[in-house]
Every structure is written in C-alpha cells, then in structure tokens.
Amino acid sequence: MHKNEDFCIKNITKIEGHANLDLKVRGGKVDSCEFRVTESHRFFEDMVKGRHFSQVPLIVSRICGLCSSSHLTTATEAIEDALQIQPTEQAMFLREASLFGEFIKSHALHLYMLVLPDYLGKESVLQFEGNQLELVKDALAIKKAGTDILTALGGRPHHTVNHRPGYVTRAPNREKVENVLNGLRSVRDLAAQTVLIFDKYSKKQTFERKTNFVALKGDDYPLMNGRSIHCSDGTVLGKNELSKHIKEFVVPYSTAKNTEFNGKDYVVGALARIALNSKQLHPKAKEIMDSCETKLPNHCPFSTNLAQAIELVHCVETAIDHLDGYEPHKAEWPDIQGKDGNGIGVTEAPRGLLYHTYDLNADGFVTDSNMVIPTQQNIRSIELDLNDLVPTILSMPKPKAELEMEKLIRSYDPCISCSVHFLKVNWL
Amino acid sequence: MSEKMLTEPCQAKIVKIKDEAPETKTFTIKYVDEALQKALHFTPGKFFMLSIFGYGEIPISISSSPLKTDSVELTIVDVGNATHALHPMKEGDIVGLRGPFGNGFPIQKFRNKDIVFVSGGCGMAPLRPAVKAIVGKRSEYKKLTLFYGCKRSDQMLFKEDLKEWSGVENFNTLFTVDEGTPDWKGEVGVVTKLFGKADLKPENSIAMIVGPPVMIHFAIIELKKIGFKEGQIYASLERLMHCGMGKCAHCNVAGTYVCTDGPVFSGAELAKLPLEEK
Amino acid sequence: MAKKMRAGFYSLSCCEGCELVVFDLEEKLLKALEFVEIVDARLFDGNHPNEKLDIAIVEGGVQSELDKKHLEEIRERSTYLVAFGACATIAGIPGIRNSLPKEMQAKLNSKAIIPVKEKVFPVPAVVKTDFVLQGCPAFTHELLDLLVALYHGKKPVLENIPVCKECKERENPCLLFEGIPCLGPVTYAGCKALCPTERAQCIGCRGFTEDANFEALRKRFRKMDVDERIIHNLFTYFNQNPFKKEGE
Amino acid sequence: MIQEKFVLKKENLHAFLEALSKDMEVFVPCHNENGATTFLPYNGQEIYTAAQTFYSPKQALNKPSEKEFFFGKKSSSVEVERVKQNGGKMIFGIRPCDTHAVKAFDKLYLEYGEVDPFYREKRDSTLLAALVCTEPCSNGFCHSMGTQEPTGHDLLMVEKADSFYIEAASSKGEELIKKHRGLLNITKFQKPELNFECKKKLDTRNLKEILDKGFFSKVWEEEGKRDLNCTSCTQVCPSCYCFLTLDKFILNTENSERFREWDSCHLQRFTKVAGNHIFRKSRESRLRQFVMHKLSYFQKNNDMMLCIGCGRCISVCPVGIDLTEIAAKIRSEFE
Ligand SMILES: Cc1cc2nc3c(=O)[nH]c(=O)nc-3n(C[C@H](O)[C@H](O)[C@H](O)COP(=O)(O)OP(=O)(O)OC[C@H]3O[C@@H](n4cnc5c(N)ncnc54)[C@H](O)[C@@H]3O)c2cc1C
Ligand code: SF4
Numbered sequence A: 001m002h003k004n005e006d007f008c009i010k011n012i013t014k015i016e017g018h019a020n021l022d023l024k025v026r027g028g029k030v031d032s033c034e035f036r037v038t039e040s041h042r043f044f045e046d047m048v049k050g051r052h053f054s055q056v057p058l059i060v061s062r063i064c065g066l067c068s069s070s071h072l073t074t075a076t077e078a079i080e081d082a083l084q085i086q087p088t089e090q091a092m093f094l095r096e097a098s099l100f101g102e103f104i105k106s107h108a109l110h111l112y113m114l115v116l117p118d119y120l121g122k123e124s125v126l127q128f129e130g131n132q133l134e135l136v137k138d139a140l141a142i143k144k145a146g147t148d149i150l151t152a153l154g155g156r157p158h159h160t161v162n163h164r165p166g167y168v169t170r171a172p173n174r175e176k177v178e179n180v181l182n183g184l185r186s187v188r189d190l191a192a193q194t195v196l197i198f199d200k201y202s203k204k205q206t207f208e209r210k211t212n213f214v215a216l217k218g219d220d221y222p223l224m225n226g227r228s229i230h231c232s233d234g235t236v237l238g239k240n241e242l243s244k245h246i247k248e249f250v251v252p253y254s255t256a257k258n259t260e261f262n263g264k265d266y267v268v269g270a271l272a273r274i275a276l277n278s279k280q281l282h283p284k285a286k287e288i289m290d291s292c293e294t295k296l297p298n299h300c301p302f303s304t305n306l307a308q309a310i311e312l313v314h315c316v317e318t319a320i321d322h323l324d325g326y327e328p329h330k331a332e333w334p335d336i337q338g339k340d341g342n343g344i345g346v347t348e349a350p351r352g353l354l355y356h357t358y359d360l361n362a363d364g365f366v367t368d369s370n371m372v373i374p375t376q377q378n379i380r381s382i383e384l385d386l387n388d389l390v391p392t393i394l395s396m397p398k399p400k401a402e403l404e405m406e407k408l409i410r411s412y413d414p415c416i417s418c419s420v421h422f423l424k425v426n427w428l
Numbered sequence B: 001m002s003e004k005m006l007t008e009p010c011q012a013k014i015v016k017i018k019d020e021a022p023e024t025k026t027f028t029i030k031y032v033d034e035a036l037q038k039a040l041h042f043t044p045g046k047f048f049m050l051s052i053f054g055y056g057e058i059p060i061s062i063s064s065s066p067l068k069t070d071s072v073e074l075t076i077v078d079v080g081n082a083t084h085a086l087h088p089m090k091e092g093d094i095v096g097l098r099g100p101f102g103n104g105f106p107i108q109k110f111r112n113k114d115i116v117f118v119s120g121g122c123g124m125a126p127l128r129p130a131v132k133a134i135v136g137k138r139s140e141y142k143k144l145t146l147f148y149g150c151k152r153s154d155q156m157l158f159k160e161d162l163k164e165w166s167g168v169e170n171f172n173t174l175f176t177v178d179e180g181t182p183d184w185k186g187e188v189g190v191v192t193k194l195f196g197k198a199d200l201k202p203e204n205s206i207a208m209i210v211g212p213p214v215m216i217h218f219a220i221i222e223l224k225k226i227g228f229k230e231g232q233i234y235a236s237l238e239r240l241m242h243c244g245m246g247k248c249a250h251c252n253v254a255g256t257y258v259c260t261d262g263p264v265f266s267g268a269e270l271a272k273l274p275l276e277e278k
Numbered sequence C: 001m002a003k004k005m006r007a008g009f010y011s012l013s014c015c016e017g018c019e020l021v022v023f024d025l026e027e028k029l030l031k032a033l034e035f036v037e038i039v040d041a042r043l044f045d046g047n048h049p050n051e052k053l054d055i056a057i058v059e060g061g062v063q064s065e066l067d068k069k070h071l072e073e074i075r076e077r078s079t080y081l082v083a084f085g086a087c088a089t090i091a092g093i094p095g096i097r098n099s100l101p102k103e104m105q106a107k108l109n110s111k112a113i114i115p116v117k118e119k120v121f122p123v124p125a126v127v128k129t130d131f132v133l134q135g136c137p138a139f140t141h142e143l144l145d146l147l148v149a150l151y152h153g154k155k156p157v158l159e160n161i162p163v164c165k166e167c168k169e170r171e172n173p174c175l176l177f178e179g180i181p182c183l184g185p186v187t188y189a190g191c192k193a194l195c196p197t198e199r200a201q202c203i204g205c206r207g208f209t210e211d212a213n214f215e216a217l218r219k220r221f222r223k224m225d226v227d228e229r230i231i232h233n234l235f236t237y238f239n240q241n242p243f244k245k246e247g248e
Numbered sequence D: 001m002i003q004e005k006f007v008l009k010k011e012n013l014h015a016f017l018e019a020l021s022k023d024m025e026v027f028v029p030c031h032n033e034n035g036a037t038t039f040l041p042y043n044g045q046e047i048y049t050a051a052q053t054f055y056s057p058k059q060a061l062n063k064p065s066e067k068e069f070f071f072g073k074k075s076s077s078v079e080v081e082r083v084k085q086n087g088g089k090m091i092f093g094i095r096p097c098d099t100h101a102v103k104a105f106d107k108l109y110l111e112y113g114e115v116d117p118f119y120r121e122k123r124d125s126t127l128l129a130a131l132v133c134t135e136p137c138s139n140g141f142c143h144s145m146g147t148q149e150p151t152g153h154d155l156l157m158v159e160k161a162d163s164f165y166i167e168a169a170s171s172k173g174e175e176l177i178k179k180h181r182g183l184l185n186i187t188k189f190q191k192p193e194l195n196f197e198c199k200k201k202l203d204t205r206n207l208k209e210i211l212d213k214g215f216f217s218k219v220w221e222e223e224g225k226r227d228l229n230c231t232s233c234t235q236v237c238p239s240c241y242c243f244l245t246l247d248k249f250i251l252n253t254e255n256s257e258r259f260r261e262w263d264s265c266h267l268q269r270f271t272k273v274a275g276n277h278i279f280r281k282s283r284e285s286r287l288r289q290f291v292m293h294k295l296s297y298f299q300k301n302n303d304m305m306l307c308i309g310c311g312r313c314i315s316v317c318p319v320g321i322d323l324t325e326i327a328a329k330i331r332s333e334f335e
C-alpha cells in the first residue's frame, strides 16, 4: 500500500450510533485523523430544564438505550445530592443490582454481537454458522441473565420505570429475585468462557499506547457510590472537583464534544477500572484474570474487550452474592419536597465514568444541567490511538487495514447516542 | 341445527370460485362432513360466521338459494384481513363454517303479495336467496320488482341471474349506477330514483331492502312517500359481530341484537332503532 | 410456505434502545430468523444500502436533513415501513425540544455541525408509514406479533384502547386514587400497563389515543392538587402538548 | 339435604382451604401482589373478608384472554380442536351480589338461545361458596337490585368473630361438607337477618321504560363530556361479559389459535366495521351503551338486570361517573 492514502470509513458498523472515520496518511504518517460523529445533537441538557426533579431521571435515561440505568442512577444520585436526601436502603440495593444487570447486558451484547464477528472473520453474527451459532445462544443467555435483573427489578429490560429520587415505587418480591438468581447461576460458566475467548484474541495484540486511566474508586469495585475519582497519573479527586479538571470542547467536524483531563487525553471504561481497581474485583473474577495469558492492566486498547469479559464475571458473581441477600421491605413512598441546590452524580457506566450535575430551584424544577459521558471522553484517545496504529498496519491491503481500524474503534465500545447529548457549545 | 354447527367452526371445502365483480368473488362451499351438509337448511337472509383460519371469523350472508342446500354460496368483497386472505384461496381449500345465524326474511308470510326488492352494491348477495326462493315458487307470489344500484356497472353482481330474472314472468328489473361509463346505457343516479319508474302499488306489497346504511335510510323514506307502511318494509342490517348468537354483545343496537333479532328487521322495528347513534 | 421476509433495521436520531429490544426476543429471535432475513442493519451487520426490503423497521425521529434523506431513501426501497418506538412514532423524548423557546432553536442551528431541523419530526410526519409500534422502548412481543402477522399477510391496526384497560386486567389499584397523576386513560395500551403495575404512573410513552379526553383528565389532576407545571410536564413528556392552541 | 349447620373455626380456615385445594382450584378473596383486593387461587395467602373486593371474581370464570380453539393445518384439512378448560374450581367467599353476576352469565351463556360450550365447560365445574354480607359496602346498592341474597350457590357462609357458619345449599355443597366434616363442628344456627341498609339506592320501578324513553336525554351528553372512556368500569364489573374473538398464527407455521378476549363497549373498536366506520363514535353514545346494557337492554333476552348493584364501577371511576345518579337524573326528566 502507498505511503499516501485516504481512509474514509462511512457509517462504522456494529457500534451504537452513527460515526464516520476520515484519516489521511501522508508519507507513512497520519496527517489527520477525524472521528466524525454524525448523529444529530440531542439537547438533553436543555430538555430537562423546567422539568420537575422527579421526572428528570426518566428523561435522561433516554440518552442511551444500552446504558439507560447508568444515566438514570447518575441523575437520581445527583438529584438526591441536590435535595440532600438519603435514599431508602431498598432503593440503593435495587439500583446497585440494576447496574450489575446493565453491565452484563451491555458487555455481553458488545463482546459477542459486535466484537466477536471481527475475530471470527465474519461480517456479522447473522453469518455465524455451525458451532459459532452456539456462541450466539450463549450470548443471548448471558444477556438474558442481565436483562432479567433489570426486568425483575425495574419493570423492563431498558428504561427502568420504578426508580425515583429517594425511593423505588415498587420492589420485586423474593420469588422474582429467586428466578433472576437461577438465571445468573446458570450463566456463570458462560461468563468465564467469555474471558477465555477474549484472552485468546487479546494476547495476539501487541499495539500499545500509554494513556491516563480515570475511574471511580470506592470500597468495592465501584459502579456507583464511589468516594473519589482516581487517575493513573496519581491525581485523586472528590466528585465536586471533577468539573475543574475535565475540560469539554467542540471540534468542528463532529457533533460530539471532546474532553480532556488535566489538559490531556485520557481513557475511561473497563480497562481503566481494572487498572485502578483490580484489587476490589470479585475473587472469582480476580482469579480468572490472573490465570489469563494477557496480563492486565496494560496499555493495549484491544485489551478493553478482555477487561469487559472479566467484568462480566465480576458482575455475574457479585450480582449473585448481592441479590442472594435480598429481602423486600415494606414499600416506602416518602413525600419529597423540592428545594433549591446543586447536585452531582458520578457513576461508572459500562463504557466508563459518567457525570451529571443539576441545579434545582426552590420548587424542585431544573434550572441548569451538565452531563459528561463516557464515549465523549474516549474520542480523543481513539484518534490518538489511530495515529499510532495506522503507520504500523500500512503494509496490509486497504480493506484489512480498515478492518483493523474499525476493530480498534469497536474495542472502545463507543456509544455515539450518548456522546451527542449536549447543547452548550463552547467553541475552541 | 346441531350444537356443533353453531358453536364451533366446522370444516368446509371450497368447491367452486367465481369472479363476480372487481374484488368480489362467489365461493361455493360444502361441509366436509356430509351429515352436516344434510342437516343444513336456511331461510333467505341468514348468515354464516365464516372462519378463515388464522385470520379471523367474519359474518357473511348466504347468497345462494335456500331451495338448493347441497352446497352454499357466499359472495364476498375483499375489504380487510380475513376477506383478503380468502380471496386468493383455491378450490379444495378449507374454511370454517359456523351457523347459519339470524332470522332471515319471513318470505312465507309474503305469499300472494307484490314483492319489491331494493338493493345496493354487495347488498345483492343477501337478497339473492330471497329472489331465488320467490322466483323458484313464482306462482305463490304476485308482481315482482327489483331495484338494484351499484357504483359502476362492472360492480354489478350475479349478472347471469339478473338477465334470467328479467325474463321471468311479471318481474320488472331496474338498474342504476352512480358513475356512468361509456358502455353503460341504463340509468345513472341513486337507486331511489328508480322508484318512480316502476308502477308500485303499495297496498298489497312487501319491500325488502339490503344495502349500505345510507341507502336503507333513504329507501325507507322514499317507500313511505309512495305509501308503504312500516310493516310492509323489511331491511337487513350490518354490525360488528363476534359470535352470531347474541352473546358477545357487539351488534347490540339499543337493546336489539342484530345477530339474533335480525339481521332482518321490519320497518316498524327499524323506526325504533337509533341506527346512527350520536 | 411463504418466502422469508427481508427486513432492515434503521436508526435515525435516538438512543437505539429500540433496536436493542430486538435482542430481547432471545430464543424467539432465533425462531424469528427462520422467517425473517435481516439484510441491512448497521448495529449487527455491515451496511447494505441498496437492498430491497419487504419491511423496514425504523427507530428514531427525524432531526436533520440527513435523517430525512436517509428515511426517504429507506421508504423508497421498502414495501412496508414500520415506525418503531416512541421517537419514531410520536417524536418522544427528543420531541421535548420542539417546545423549547424559539431563540434557543435559532442559536442552536447557527452553530450546528449537522444542520438540525427546527423541530424533531416523527417518522409518519415525513414519509408514509404503514405500521407504528409504540413504546419507549418499543415492545418485543408487539414486534414479533407484527412480523408474524405480516408474514401471513395480515395487517394489524392500532386501536384506541387506553392503558387503563390492561391496568385493570392486571388488577392494579388505580394510582389516581393515591394522588399520583397517571396518563393511563389517554395513552395507547399494549404495554400490559407496565408502569402502573410497578406503581409508577404512566407517562404516556405509547402516545395519546386518538379519542383521548385530555380536558377531563386535566381536570382530574387539578382536583388532586397537582402543580400546574407538573401537569404540563406530564402531558409533554413524550407527546406534543395536546393543549397547544393554534399557531403556538 | 343435610339439615345441620356447621361451624368452621377460623383457626381451621387454612386447613379447610388446603383440603379443598386438593380437589380443585379455590379462588379466595385476598390482596394481590399489586396491593388490590381480588380473587386469586389459594396458595396459603391471607384471606380478605373485611369488605367487598375491589376486583370482582369474574376472572375465575372468564379471563381477559383465553384460548378457545387450536386450528391445526393439515395438507388438505384443518383440525379444529377445542381447547380444554381447566375444570374444578371454587369461588370461596363470593359475595351475594356477585353470585347474581354469575347467574347473569348463566342466563346469557346457558339459557338464552344456543348454549355456549366454552362457558359451560368452565361453569359446570365451578362451585360457589357465598359469604353473606352483614354490613353495607361503600358504593353497593344490592337492596335496590334485589341481590342481597345469594343465588345459585353451593355453600352459604356467614362470618362471625372467630368462625364461619357454613351450610350446604346444593347437593354438591353437601358432598363437600361430608368430605371435610372432620374440620367442621355441628352447630345450632339461625341464618342472621340481613337488616342493614345500603348507602346507595337505585329506584328500579319502571326503570327500563324510563331509560328507554331517555335515550336522547341531555344527561348523556353532559356525562359523556367528562367520561375518560378508560374502560375501568367494564373491567371491574362482575357482570360485564362482552368479548371478541381473535385469531393468531403460531409464528411462521400455518397453525393458528383463536382467543376470546374481554372487549369493552367504551372503546371505539367495539362497533368498528370494515372501512373504518364506527357506529358509536361519540363518548356519550358509548357511556349510554354501558349504562343501558346494565339497566335496560339485558332484560330483553335474559329477564334480569345485568347490573347487580355491587357499586364497583362507581368506586373505580376516576371522574366519579355514577350510574345510579345517571338513572336518577333520567328518571326525574322522563318519569
Ligand atoms: C350479517 C352480516 C352479513 C354480511 N354479509 C356479507 C356478505 O355477504 N358479503 C360480504 O362481502 N360482506 C358481508 N358482511 C360484511 C363482512 O362481515 C365484513 O366485510 C367482514 O367482516 C370484513 O372482515 P375483514 O377481516 O376482511 O375486515 P377487517 O376490516 O380486517 O375487519 C376486522 C374485523 O372486524 C370485523 N368486521 C369488519 N367489518 C365488519 C362488518 N361489516 N360486519 C361485521 N364485522 C365486521 C370482523 O370481525 C373482522 O374480523 C356481512 C356483515 C354482517 C354483519
Ligand atoms: S393507574 Fe393509571 S392506567 Fe391504571 S387505571 Fe389508574 S389511571 Fe388507568
């Protein structure tokens, strides 16, 4: 292949949302690399303005179908923070369990339906045949175990209906949870098998680029309730400080905002979480991680998929432990009054750190809001990774090189719908 | 009629299909179980609940003569799901029959009278058995008149019958269409316009009306103007039906069940029914 | 035996939750693939923009010229077009934008990279739509029912049935009597009264029924002393404001 | 007939229900998991007898959606298979008014015109254990409708502080008592006088004639305006029975099933025919159909009123439409 080449991948497939990649190679080096998000803006920050706090989580959960529970939980946390109320124990319990469900659903779909076809040399899962079909069944089974959590606890597999700031409108009975537990137990082995599959592929990847990992940190492997935000460069922040370190900016070719942390690109997501929190992984997940041939944490973006697989094991195991102790409480419907204030919610979504903040007026209506979403934080890294990766694969035939680039993008599990939520435009 | 015939769809085979008009076909149907076919008898104006398995069960009037019961004919317009599934069916295909239901026209009572048939569009289908039964026993009835109106001439049903009937002794057949076409030499306009063209003598007459609601409405008004009394007018109604036996209550009109009390109503009964409820 | 139906999945501007519900068919998905062939779907497959389709399933609303062109092009090559989920059928949550102040819209457009339309349009407002499957996200059982029906040549219609009917079938206590404003009486049924069964009010994600009595329901809410702003919020959650006057 | 009366100590209630459940599905009044009172199959739950249940026991006889037929497609025939209905049921603690609703079903499905085998199969195997009311309920008007005494029941029960008095009211009831005698004690017992007065009243004198006369009354228009058409009344009413039939294919096979589903006269689809013509398009006409069917129309074929005075439709209506009030208004206009 030539030293000068233009790549233009339109409508990158098997990612959530619409994006193109324009990449120019000149003299063997990447001259320009533009990850163009073509999804139209979605204005969520403005749409929640004037809405009563009780309705906000249900609106922002529609930012993303894949990680709706994360948005819901983050918004709920932020609003509780603003109102300075303590949610009921039951609510906290169910929220946390729902996040496990969401991670299982999201990771299973991404790994099997979107990434695996690349490694098996197929265009899509629809073309799987023979033994590969078993993998589809496995994927659907794991995913079902995850969505079953969400359905039992939240009413349906996407866009949970019963979580409210402060409480849940209805908690499931023990019997429903029992069914969920059976489902989870039945996919334990499949989750472990996922790690083996992705270990096999990860160990072949040699590409590395050193980056900054950023993730939430707490007592357990934190999906929510993290106490602080850690960074692999050593920075430790409280959630109130986050906004000072994250800078959002707009690039002229994309509808997604980009972000920098301490003025540099950074990475959030499964790999970052494992890098910073591997000690808190469930022992079973830890054990399986240690037995992998690919050693984590590393700085190979392709390892994200392995990290996701390990999280899959972690979430299945932790969800089992967690839900096993479930006791339905008597329903509490506290009367929560509006109150002015500002609140911040930070959680880990399947794709990484998620940050919402809301200003409420005295009656509890939203006056201002901001959201920082995982994919937008990774976009910069995706581009920089491609800058480094592309020169090493120029010897490949063009379609193969393009596939490698797509693979890299997909490994980040970008979620474009999320990334185009914004309204406030701050031109660079 | 046995309980089975009325309460569960009994298999029946399509033995003949005839294109009647655009989107309208006449299906000749026979019960698969011959005993059922033998048990079948009906008066004109009765209807079947016809099952197109998987597509639904719909009320369809019998359009063949009650004097000939070794098979029945159903004339059906393609308007929706069930009828659309039926139309491409072939001879030998199986449908389900439940019934027959309804009261039918009491043609026994009409003996020795002048009979006026008024029909519009596919309303000719339920009326045809009555015409056939009366023509079949021609001597028992006096003067016959048929008014038949359609949208276009190609939509006229039973063209052979119409031709045959116009040859029947003392049977005056008059036709009209809403939209004239170059090949149409007859009348253009609504069916009630024809009334003045026939020499109707209301005294000893009975009128039977089948057609769309508006047509029934105006036909009754016009007939009354000529001198028909409510008791001399009979019309057949249409309503949504799901059972045919007065149980599902869909066809209930102000307490009257179109399926069991009707579908044929006398003018006196109709006067009491709020047909188009506000 | 009829031929396999050729289907495509498309998403315009939305959260893609509706496309994901397809995976919720789980084992039924594999069954459905016996009579439906997915020939074009970006999320699980490559792009096949020239395939002729029997049925195009479109999620998301029309936000930009790009969306509009894409949708028209899909319409062109499909026999049936299904609007799938609230964004596509009634503009849904993104439609909240339609009621934002005009100045804000203008400001937005001057800066947008992909020119956005001043409003979000649901699919039926842009192209002829054969079927709508309501819900946010849409419901798998309805999708499967539709696919089965179409396979057999049946065309289902959306009837004006309110959520309350199903709510009562599931024997829930009515939230209106607990002081919780619920949109069940004016919203299309089909979700088996999912939210009220979870003791959460219906927020109208399946769209307002054609013969809804909004005025009567608003009166009922007022009787419960619900804040006017919350009432307004509720009626404009997923739906365009039914109380909007001409020209507003 | 056994003439003795029996008493079932409350501490034996669960043992009794358990014993009954061995032979049949026993529907008992209780709280469902959504928090509403209704009738559900007994599985050890707490029994609710404090008052009339919010939901009527009709789901024990007619479920919202039931499979009636299976149609199996063969190469040149279609196998029509009637789906067997679960037999062996008891509605335990059914209130007197609700037994009249069952009677209305019986009249409609079993006596008027053709017998409906679908209902017959379910009804034949259903026993009613009626629980007499001793206090008026919030919106009921059984005294006006003459439904305060149970009808067609197999057992009659009266609740006392620590026990239920039970007597057999049919030969089937007698057998039951014989079978479970071990749990019952013989007692001397006079059936109590039911001397409470309903809070609500409906004047039924000439009601049919008056309502029929009032078909075009302004009252319909007024009430129709505030009607939500949410169908709640028809759903909770113990005697609302209108159903539709629906065919569904089983996936991509040629086999199909026919379902019977609850319909509601409050819906436009109730009178919708091909070409989208709707006979009862306005709210008022649909509300009128509901009230008139209850208080007037049903009598024509079935010789009783379809409303049995339980008052559930009044309790459930979010906007407070009350058929006794409508009837009274029309009476004052047309009497
Ligand atoms: C007593 C009676 C006799 C009839 N006789 C004939 C006849 O001889 N020939 C003929 O072509 N048509 C006749 N019809 C009308 C025929 O029943 C409808 O055209 C047919 O039901 C449409 O069904 P579909 O599934 O094709 O339409 P869709 O519009 O898909 O109907 C859906 C459902 O609505 C119901 N439905 C729709 N229209 C009607 C209707 N007009 N009456 C009752 N139910 C309806 C059916 O239950 C049907 O399953 C008669 C109707 C009645 C009441
Ligand atoms: S809770 Fe909502 S949906 Fe249910 S009956 Fe009440 S108003 Fe209707």
Ligand code: SF4
Binding pocket: C135, C136, C163, C187, C188, C191, C192, C193, C194, C195, C196, C201, C202, C203, C204, C205, C206, C207
């Ligand atoms: S109850 Fe309402 S908001 Fe909930 S799923 Fe149904 S239609 Fe949507």
Ligand code: SF4
Binding pocket: D233, D236, D237, D238, D239, D240, D294, D306, D307, D308, D309, D310, D311, D312, D313, D314, D323
């Ligand atoms: S109409 Fe109302 S009062 Fe009468 S039986 Fe039905 S629910 Fe009870």
